Amino acid sequence: MINPYRKNNKLINPESRLLLATGRTLCCSPPSKMENKLATVPEKILVEIVKLAQKQGRKGTQGGWKEFLNVYDKKIGSSLSDPAKRTRPTLVSFLQTFTHKSDLKFVDYVLRLHSNREVLDQIRQESPDNESPEQRLVRLTVEHPFYLSKYAFPSYDQGWVVTKLPKKSKLMSTDSIIAIDCEMVLCEDGTEALVRVCVVDRNLQVKLDEKVNPYKPVADYRTEITGVTARDLDGVSCSLADIQKFMKKLLQKGTILVGHGLYNDLQALKLDHARVVDTSFIFRRLDGRPPSLDTLCKSVLGFELRKGGAPHNCMDDASAAMKLFLAKIERGVDNDIPVNHEHVLENELAKLLLHGIPTDVHSEELHRVFPEQFTIELKQPPKKGRVQYSALAIFKDPQEAHCAFDNLNGRLEKDKNGLLQKMITLKLKTGATANLYVRKMGHDHFIHQDLQKKRAFQGEDIGNTKKLKRDDCDDHVKEIERLKQELKEKDLSKCDDHMKEIEKLKQNLSSKEFQISTQDKIITKLKKELEEMKLKKR
Secondary structure, eight states: OOOTTEETTEEOOHHHHTGGGGTSOOOSSOOOHHHHHHTTSOHHHHHHHHHHHHHTTOOBTTBSHHHHHHHHOTTTGGGSOOGGGSOHHHHHHHHHTOOSHHHHHHHHHHHHHHHHHHHHHHHHHHOGGGOOHHHHHHHHHHTSTTHHHHSOOOTTSTTOEEOOOOOHHHHHHOOOEEEEEEEEEEETTSOEEEEEEEEEETTOOEEEEEEOOOOSOEEEOOHHHHOOOTGGGTTOOOOHHHHHHHHHHHTTTTOEEEETTHHHHHHHHTEEOSSEEEHHHHSOOTTSSOOOHHHHIIIIISSOSSOTTOOOOHHHHHHHHHHHHHHHHHHOTTSOOOOOHHHHHHHHTTEEEEEEEETTSOGGGGGGSOSSOOEEEEEEOOOTTOSEEEEEEEOSSHHHHHHHHHTOOSEEEEOTTSOEEEEEEEEOTTSOEEEEEEEESSOHHHHHHHHHHHHHHTTOOGGGSOOOSOHHHHHHHHHHHHHHHHHHHSOGGGHHHHHHHHHHHHHHHHTOOSSHHHHHHHHHHHHHHHHHHHHHHO
């Protein structure tokens, strides 16, 4: 039998056969449909597709991504598994191993998301002066680094509804907007089901407010979050299909859909819509992490969305997302609206992240982690096919959260961001045990500062309280803050002295073992400010 992959009686390397995708040479075998499809796709999109496939556990004829690398590249193998560091032919070659129908549809879908993004960018380039603020926010959402990973839905599966993207001319003229929020419960089959959905228009008029019957056994109503009980769904006949039908009408002709963490709502609705604005994407915190809806309400809108530990109100959350959208337009789409750092600290430091939770551990079991009073909010609810999930433990204040963490028995370590965490063993009601991680939401020197502020406000004697570890590091942080304040008040003539003092502090800090990286960043920022001040003065 003739081997099609031999030329002049020599075996052709698999990577050589894929050089057609790069346009550098021809190969002896005709390109496959997948190869043709990927030939003009930018390399960064190929990287995204491979990362998504890896995250979703997709496998080709040669296994998953790492298994493929061990076969394809025996010299390096999976020791260099970051798709961004592999060659284009390697990425294409892996995707060519996909033969299952669902995997091929997955690749097509991600390419369609990329195509939608290109359409929006093309409109901007062709008519830059005609791009409305609403359209600009849609584009900011779909250009966000997390868009492809968060909005790559399996909408090719049964039961999904996909809305059509209107023609370019209608995209430019349609600025109809609605905002949505959904509540979901955990079902016995490991999936999530919609139980309530609320929709408001631009004027905050209610377009939809319905409870939804999941029509399958529920394992956890998450009442402390959803506010929904089993009794609330008695006699409810509205189904997911009914909601999908109504939403499809609302979203026809290119209506913009607004929400906070909107991908979670669309996943529950099994609804794929191209024109979206995600308020967790268009606002940013100082540390780059997505802000919570409550933090944005406090910082941008000036009100508290809900009291600590109170369940979500679907209607309030939908209205808040719309208000944030309108606030962004009113203050200028391209103008950064800073998220108040104090609000971030207050919200975040009163929480602990529970992650690496096995999916067979129900969320109600998590109340056994701490003896203190706290509420559980699922961050990444358990889903079918997912091995682990995560949740937030929310306490009354940062001090309670800090003490609860300190009292845990577990191995203390740091995560990749330098945040302290402990691996603990949780004893379940059944007598079995499960391992999970409990992580702080901020660095200890921030927690210490926050506690000091609270104690001072309450009139407590800080000197008599139990000191946290490495107080000397906090002294340096205070000194740096003092210098920063002086830099704003003093003339540039004293900048050199400040620089020397900062360098001296930096040398002192280098001998410390705690939070060096954080303090170095502060010093670097101060240097940059000084240089900018000098340039402006010149």
